[in-house]
Amino acid sequence: MGQSALKIHPSHYSERHPVLQGKRLIAFDLDGTLIDSVPDLAAAVARTLSELDLPEPNETKVRDWVGNGAPVLVERALTWALKAAPEPALLERGYDVFMAHYGAAPNTLTTLYPGVKQALQALHQQGLTLVLITNKPERFIVPLLNHFELLNYFTLWIGGDSLAEKKPHPLPLLHAAHHCQVPPAECVMVGDSRHDMAAGKAAGFTTLALPYGYNHGEPIENSHPDLVLSSLTELLLRTPRPTKVID
Numbered sequence: 001m002g003q004s005a006l007k008i009h010p011s012h013y014s015e016r017h018p019v020l021q022g023k024r025l026i027a028f029d030l031d032g033t034l035i036d037s038v039p040d041l042a043a044a045v046a047r048t049l050s051e052l053d054l055p056e057p058n059e060t061k062v063r064d065w066v067g068n069g070a071p072v073l074v075e076r077a078l079t080w081a082l083k084a085a086p087e088p089a090l091l092e093r094g095y096d097v098f099m100a101h102y103g104a105a106p107n108t109l110t111t112l113y114p115g116v117k118q119a120l121q122a123l124h125q126q127g128l129t130l131v132l133i134t135n136k137p138e139r140f141i142v143p144l145l146n147h148f149e150l151l152n153y154f155t156l157w158i159g160g161d162s163l164a165e166k167k168p169h170p171l172p173l174l175h176a177a178h179h180c181q182v183p184p185a186e187c188v189m190v191g192d193s194r195h196d197m198a199a200g201k202a203a204g205f206t207t208l209a210l211p212y213g214y215n216h217g218e219p220i221e222n223s224h225p226d227l228v229l230s231s232l233t234e235l236l237l238r239t240p241r242p243t244k245v246i247d
């Protein structure tokens, strides 16, 4: 006679959440949605400004600057430090210095938000096509996804410099839908910022928002997403059928 134990396996979240009924593709944002990357971004911004003999901002400031990709992040940081718009040459130097610092330590302080891995695993098992659409430079995507052992869940990943336009433009979302041969009406955009919501709406995707990320200090409700989730695990039905396991 063995002991019985209750185990919840991702395959028991096989029932689709109502908002995912009839959907085939989910596009996930990265920063502020899957990973809390601001600590490493803020450290790289601080090192960049220090190298340029400029004052260093704190993490709270950097949090509000994230969302439009690395060139805009650097521009916002330099504008704050100089109290004026930077010259193009300084902007270019600042970008190169930032990319070197962030590239040297992209996952030292960065963490996965709770439930992310469990949700991606279950949604992948439900047969949904998962893609990643970030405004982060493309070169950082694979190292970060690999570090957190998430790469295998994604069919496609697109960075802020991968295509001619980035979010809030719908191009990366439409590109993903087209590439995966899924009509936009069967696609969902999951993100933390108004740029994700704007891109999703313009592309004809259903929009799901997470309120814990980076949205320039504004509530994500202002962008009128179709649904606000408190965490990605809310997409997994709350009543999974546990299996009785006899050891």
Ligand SMILES: O=C(O)COP(=O)(O)O
Pocket (backbone or CB within 6 Å): 029, 030, 031, 032, 066, 067, 068, 069, 070, 073, 133, 134, 135, 136, 137, 167, 193
């Ligand atoms: O790099 C940024 O500015 C934001 O990246 P995200 O699109 O993954 O939130």
Ligand SMILES: [Mg+2]
Pocket (backbone or CB within 6 Å): 029, 030, 031, 032, 033, 067, 191, 192, 193, 213, 214
């Ligand atoms: Mg984001």
